[in-house]
Amino acid sequence: MSPVLSVRTKILIAIVAAVVVLSGVMYVISSGVLLASYQKLEREAVIKDLDRATDGLKGFVHANIMGKMYDWAEWDDPYFYVQTFDTDRNVTFEEEILPVTALYNLNINVLLFTNLAGRGITIRYADLENEQPGPDAEAEEVKRIIVSYPSIINHPDINEGSEGYILTPKGILAVASRPLTQTNGDGPTSGSLTFARYLDAGVINEIADTTHLALEVYRYDEQQLPDDVLEAKQKLTGDTKYYTKPLTPTTIVGYTLYNDIDGKPVMIIKITDPRPVYAQGQLSFLTFLIISGLAILVFGFLIVFLLERLVISRFVQLTSDVSKINDVHDLSIRVDGGIKDEVGRLADKINQMLLWLSASQKKEAAALEEVKHGKERAEELVQVRTKELRQEKDKLQESNVLMDTMVGNLPVGIVLAEAPSGKILVANTTAQKILGADLDPKKDGTIFSNFAAFKREDGSPYPDEERPFSLAVSQCRLVAKNDIMIDRADGSRRLLSVVAAPISSSNGKVTSVVDVIEDITEEKVMERSRDEFFAVASHELRTPLTAIRGNANMILDMYGKTIKDKDMAEMLKDINMSSERLISIVNDFLEVSRLEQGRFEIHAQDIDVTTTIDKVTRDMKGLADEKGLKLEYKAPEKQLPKVHADPARVEQVLVNLVGNAAKFSKKGSIHIEAEEEKGAVVIRVTDSGTGITEHNQALLFHKFQQAGEQMLARDITQGTGLGLYISKLIMSAMGGTIGLEKSEIGKGSTFFFTLPLASKKEA
Structure with a gap:
């Protein structure tokens, strides 16, 4: 005969089954809703990054190629060079203005002039990596490809150019073209000027750094594409503009096509992004499951407790009490009737004999129940508080690691020193490099005031009380100095800019000072050299310019009315006006030099x-x-x-x-x-x-x-x-x-x- 389950066991099994079923339903629903929404957000974020990568490629062409063309395209010399190429070729212009070294300075691979007939008349082709002319065969092939694009060489509007990317056998070429006009902007155009730059690894890295993306670029017509890029190429057809694919639990990749100037695919853009949104979704999903599970457990516990309290325990108690009365035959024993229902009315009949015992039993049961609830509540509070403390500790550790990393990687020196002793508490790597000293706070004797010899620019000692650290402590304010000279241990002398910021306690006393240190030695040398150059060059130019202006004036005064050739008279006037303007410019340079160096007087x-x-x-x-x-x-x-x-x-x-x-x-x-x-x-x-x-x-x-x-x-x-x-x-x-x-x-x-x-x- 199989054992008979008690009522309490049956109810407990039913509640556990209900909790399991409810947990499974919540898991299925939440996973389908929460994770799907986070995956959608993740895809949208990758698409935005793909758009940023596309904009970065467009921005490179516009800023680094088109931006260099305006002075060349609106210039009389190239305008007339192309216009008269077939009749009177300007060889001097080619030798002086169009050497291949000009491409190195412009940082471009291709410079091409085309005439109105669409014929490429002159091309300069450079190998930028080795700074030497590129092969003639490659140059001719590039010229042929560029000329095959009407949108590059034909410009109906003289104020509009064209820019984009095209494919060549050597690689992807970033191209910008503008119509040739005169210096004053007048037309009609005599042809077009094209600048081009290969989209090599250096350019891609530059764009990646600018957009802060892990960027890769592949030729659209490349035969040996990686498997994932080939898969993306097959997906990016029709109306499908973007393709994203999780790579690992922590990374996701996105792909999109980039078209050439004529709207045909020229390259496949690939970016690799981290998956913070997906990780957050996983964390949110896990948190939701934990909270839901705890809620279900609490709900089940409450149901069990209520059933136990209101029904089961009463039946068990009544059965036990009746059995005991029957065993001991003590009619003075009483039973707990509880609520005045069927069980309660039955118990009341029995309690007529057990009244004296029921009162004490109720007090004892209530006390035990209170202790039980108090213990459970105390354990729950301890668990919650322990979890909160652990989370706060983890956040504090993460913040400390992040702060140490940020300070250590700053391009300026950071030194935190105790006030007023000057003992170093924190110093980043940059500060140690600038000062040429070991500023390890763990070593004895690393006092801020003794790590280097402070001097003025003229070599005289820098008084202790005038140093930024001392002023920040004594005056409790931000202090900046850019005239501090130090002699480093390696024998070199450096000029520093130091900003000292005091840190005060609640009572207003300065407890420490943060010093921000920057090496401005080279900057100062460059500034002095520049000012001296302008002053000397301007002074040396003024003497010959004055002679030119004087002689031009003399010729105009003496022979101006007798010169019958109008062009000759106009040239003399141009010489006179230009010399006067150059003298004015030189005077401005000299004036600036005197003002900046304080070599002038104000007669107020x-x-x-x-x-x-x-x-x-x-x-x-x-x-x-x-x-x-x-x-x-x-x-x-x-x-x-x-x-x-x-x-x-x-x-x-x-x-x-x-x-x-x-x-x-x-x-x-x-x-x-x-x-x-x-x-x-x-x-x-x-x-x-x-x-x-x-x-x-x-x-x-x-x-x-x-x-x-x-x-x-x-x-x-x-x-x-x-x-x-x-x-x-x-x-x-x-x-x-x-x-x-x-x-x-x-x-x-x-x-x-x-x-x-x-x-x-x-x-």
Whole structure:
């Protein structure tokens, strides 16, 4: 006879079966929904990276090839070279402008001129890796392929070029082409100019670094493609633009096609991405399963508990009590009736004999139940808190590893030193290389103040109290110095830029200092060499230019009216004007050199700035009238106070601003205003010119940057781009300021500069 299962066992088996079935259903549903959604997100992320790779390839052609062509395509020399190639070939242009070394400087493999008939007339082909001319056979084959693309050599619009990629026997060629026009941009075109660069491993690595992608590129017509790329090529047909495939649990690959200039597939792009989204989905899925499982277990436990508490235990208790009463025949024993249901009513009949025992039994059962629940709750809280502490510890360790890695790989030196002792707590590798010293905090005696001999640039000792570390500790503020010279252990001397940032405790006391160290030795040498070169070259140029201008003036004065050849007279005028402009440019260079090196004097005095403004208005009126502009000075109702400044320098700055306003205004007016504001006189020059974009506004007041919108156009203003830079240096020397107050495209700009009042100037 098989054993009979108890009611408690049957109920427990039923609940366990229900929990297992429910867990299986939840697993199937959640895996189908959660993981599928994360896989969709992962594919979308890979597609975005494929688009970035495609944009990177397009950007390379536009920035590194098309961007180098504008000066060549809009130039009289190549324009007429192609136009007259068949009738009067310019051999000098080929020898001086088109040597193969020009391709090395441009970092391109191919330079090709084609005429209007679509015939390639001149090609230069270079092996960039070995810096030598490429084989003639390869050059002719490349020329044949390029000429076979009408979209490359034919340009209906002289303002539009073409760019993209094509296939050649040697490899994938990045190609950009523009129509040839004259220097002033006038047409019609005489042919086209094509630049090309092979898409070699170096270029691909450069694009990969720029886009931060693991990028691979394969020829579309390559016969020996890897199996995965061949599979992707077969998938990328019809409307299928992208193909993605998980490679490993941690990596996924994506593929897409890139078409040539005529829209035919030229290469297959492959990227390899990590799978953080999939990993997050796995983690979320696992977390969901764990939480769901715990919830189901708690639910099952609650059901078992309630059944045990409300039904089973009562039956068991009643059976036990009745059996005991029957065994001992003690009618004083009572049973627990519980709820007043059928069991309770039965128990009440028995409890009439067991009343005295039931009260004590209830108290004992309640106490035991409370202890049981308290123990379970305490164990659950301990487990939860232990898990939270473990997670926090792991996050802290990850953060420490990440911080150490970041600091160790910074391109500048980082030193954390204890204050005020200077004991080194942390130092990265870059700092040790710059200082040429072992800064290991574990070694004794590695004190920050003793690791190197501090000196000034002139070789004199650097006082301890003036060092960035000492100032940061004593003044509790950020301190920056770029004049610190050190003698390293290897005997070399380096010039450093040091920024010291104090770290304070809650009571305001500086406990440590972070020093950011940068080696600026080479930068300083380059800056001095550049300034000395400009000064010497400009000075040496001025003497012969002055002679040219003088002789040209003398010829014009003495023989100008007697010269009957108009072309000869025009050439003499061009020589005179060009020499004057070159002398002006040289003077600007010399002026910048003197201002930057402090070799000039400011003869400041108390002046009435209105007099200077009136003089500039009279002097510049002729220039404004020539351009059809109205130049006026609106004097304030209240007389301006005197300012403390050099009148000649004030006039120089104002003339430059008015000249720029006239230069960039085609019609309208130029207004000069002056008023007193906050202890200074502010002078404003407002024009109705072309205006300046926000991007180009950031370039103002820098060397060789002009105030117009078309800053990169060739010879757009006949200026050097030094006027605003010189004006800024002059205003700084006089204690004033200069800047752009506002500018709106198509409506004009307002520049201003300030001069200190005479009463505010210290004696």
